[in-house]
Amino acid sequence: MTRNRSPGPVPRRRLYAVAALAPVLALGILLLPGRERLRAAGPANTGHAELACAQCHTPADGTVRQQVQANVRQLVGLRESGADFLHKPVGNADCVACHRNEDDRHPVYRFNEPRFQEAREAIAPQYCVSCHVEHSGKRVTAEPTLCVSCHADMEIREDPIEPTHAQLALLEEWASCLGCHDFHGNHVRTTPVSFDRVLSLIEVRSYLDGGPPIYGRELRYPARTERAKP
Amino acid sequence: MKSTGFILSALTLVVLAIYLFVNAPPALSENAVEAGATIPIEMVLETVAAENDIVRALYTGEIVSKGPAVELHFDEHWRDAAVQAGPLPALFLREAARSLHNSEVPLGLFLGSDFPISAANRFQGAQAEAFERIRRTQKPEFFYAAETGQYTAMFPDVASVAGCVTCHNEHAESPKVDWQLDDIMGATTWMYGKAAVSQQEYLRIISAVRQGFRDAYTAYLEEAATFEAPPEIGERWPAEGFFLPSADVFMTEFARRASAHTVDRLIAGVDAPEAVIVADAE
Numbered sequence: 001m002t003r004n005r006s007p008g009p010v011p012r013r014r015l016y017a018v019a020a021l022a023p024v025l026a027l028g029i030l031l032l033p034g035r036e037r038l039r040a041a042g043p044a045n046t047g048h049a050e051l052a053c054a055q056c057h058t059p060a061d062g063t064v065r066q067q068v069q070a071n072v073r074q075l076v077g078l079r080e081s082g083a084d085f086l087h088k089p090v091g092n093a094d095c096v097a098c099h100r101n102e103d104d105r106h107p108v109y110r111f112n113e114p115r116f117q118e119a120r121e122a123i124a125p126q127y128c129v130s131c132h133v134e135h136s137g138k139r140v141t142a143e144p145t146l147c148v149s150c151h152a153d154m155e156i157r158e159d160p161i162e163p164t165h166a167q168l169a170l171l172e173e174w175a176s177c178l179g180c181h182d183f184h185g186n187h188v189r190t191t192p193v194s195f196d197r198v199l200s201l202i203e204v205r206s207y208l209d210g211g212p213p214i215y216g217r218e219l220r221y222p223a224r225t226e227r228a229k230p
Numbered sequence: 231m232k233s234t235g236f237i238l239s240a241l242t243l244v245v246l247a248i249y250l251f252v253n254a255p256p257a258l259s260e261n262a263v264e265a266g267a268t269i270p271i272e273m274v275l276e277t278v279a280a281e282n283d284i285v286r287a288l289y290t291g292e293i294v295s296k297g298p299a300v301e302l303h304f305d306e307h308w309r310d311a312a313v314q315a316g317p318l319p320a321l322f323l324r325e326a327a328r329s330l331h332n333s334e335v336p337l338g339l340f341l342g343s344d345f346p347i348s349a350a351n352r353f354q355g356a357q358a359e360a361f362e363r364i365r366r367t368q369k370p371e372f373f374y375a376a377e378t379g380q381y382t383a384m385f386p387d388v389a390s391v392a393g394c395v396t397c398h399n400e401h402a403e404s405p406k407v408d409w410q411l412d413d414i415m416g417a418t419t420w421m422y423g424k425a426a427v428s429q430q431e432y433l434r435i436i437s438a439v440r441q442g443f444r445d446a447y448t449a450y451l452e453e454a455a456t457f458e459a460p461p462e463i464g465e466r467w468p469a470e471g472f473f474l475p476s477a478d479v480f481m482t483e484f485a486r487r488a489s490a491h492t493v494d495r496l497i498a499g500v501d502a503p504e505a506v507i508v509a510d511a512e
Contacts, residue, residue: 065249068249068250069249069250069251072250072251073250073251096332100332102309102328102449103309107328107331109327109328109331109338110340112338112378112380112421113338113340113342113357113419113421114355114356114357114375114377114378114380114382114419115342115352115353115354115355115356115357115358117354117355117356117377118354118355120377120378150350151349151350153349154349155349155405156403157402157403157404157405158402158403188311
């Protein structure tokens with residue numbers, strides 16, 4: 001005698017197995033070579049889409065086991081400092097490895113000087129990533145008014161523009177600075193002295209957000225496509 | 231069933247403990263204080279500041295001051311393609327500072343003033359207070375910048391040649407136009423993140439600073455090579471005509487002027503007392 005078995009509920013164990021396997025499979029797919037961008041925290045910033053992740057995310061010292069050991073030892077008080085895990089933190093040196101501007105008007109290291117304490121507290125200009133948060137899909141993530149942090153008491157004796165820089169500061173027109181001034185001075189251009197040539201805030205914002213170049217296309221120091229060897 | 235679970239858990243813990251604590255691979259090194267770090271950072275910064283004074287005197291006296299007589303010019307916009315000029319002394323220092331920043335030695339170098347040509351270079355806060363004391367005492371100032379964790383030294387920057395005075399007095403943006411020879415026009419600020427260093431680190435710092443000078447001078451030579459009529463680069467100096475010394479010749483002359491003093495200071499460093507942590511005194 002045969003017994004008809006009805007298709008009852010899926011056994012719980014099988015459900016557990018599928019539930020456990022799915023994330024492992026997903027993780028496996030993400031870890032496949034060529035899938036690095038899927039693991040990124042967000043879209044690459046302007047000009048970074050073709051970069052390999054390893055250009056910025058360099059491997060941490062030691063093996064994974066050494067790194068885990070160091071961090072656990074620190075956790076239980078057997079060691080003073082921990083260790084970077086998998087990758088070193090990305091810092092200024094990683095940016096400068098490609099973006100080396102020998103004539104940078106605002107090199108980040110200058111902001112480590114004591115007199116920039118207020119600016120450091122306000123906008124942390126000593127770090128590249130304070131203005132260029134990576135994986136944001138933009139060129140610049142800072143507000144175009146950041147100049148106020150250092151140039152609030154601006155005085156130019158023979159000011160070539162009208163209204164003068166001092167008057168603009170008094171009017172708190174800080175969003176207008178980037179309409180004339182290229183922050184890092186890396187474009188081959190002359191700073192305009194006539195307001196007819198000032199870029200609008202819309203144009204500036206579009207540029208910061210990753211839009212087309214507004215200061216010209218010719219760069220004094222083009223970025224490398226691969227980081228410089230130390 | 232219970233005992234199986236217990237055994238499995240215990241085994242897992244044992245394996246985990248072996249993985250985490252048994253030193254099969256060598257332990258990663260810590261960022262601990264280097265052994266033998268007994269030389270106070272003040273002494274180190276005094277040494278590099280003295281070297282900086284010498285290289286600036288050399289560059290200002292033998293290159294910038296003598297240059298105009300043989301059509302070698304110097305300009306704040308020296309890197310602009312349309313400008314056929316070399317860096318002014320303050321910008322020479324900035325070049326050296328950039329090289330230092332790009333080196334493995336985390337030594338900061340800056341130049342500022344209470345009457346700078348660019349308002350953004352005006353001292354503020356702790357630096358302004360220290361600079362007021364420098365003006366009164368004509369001596370360097372040392373302090374610990376707790377916010378950045380940097381041991382900081384400021385050294386008076388004296389108008390040593392007429393060129394410093396005339397250039398600043400005649401500059402359209404200069405907020406002070408009555409500078410005189412031997413005035414303290416500003417200060418160089420040096421910063422380092424440790425209260426004391428070892429002899430080895432002391433040497434590494436000096437080496438990086440000298441490399442900074444070489445890089446700064448080399449940057450000028452590279453610019454000069456692009457002039458429409460470039461000067462001859464080799465053994466001779468502007469005092470002899472339309473010439474520039476090569477980087478090797480420049481650095482050899484620098485070493486001739488600086489090395490004896492620096493060696494004396496290095497020897498003094500061997501007998502230096504244990505470093506006093508300035509932070510504790512703050």
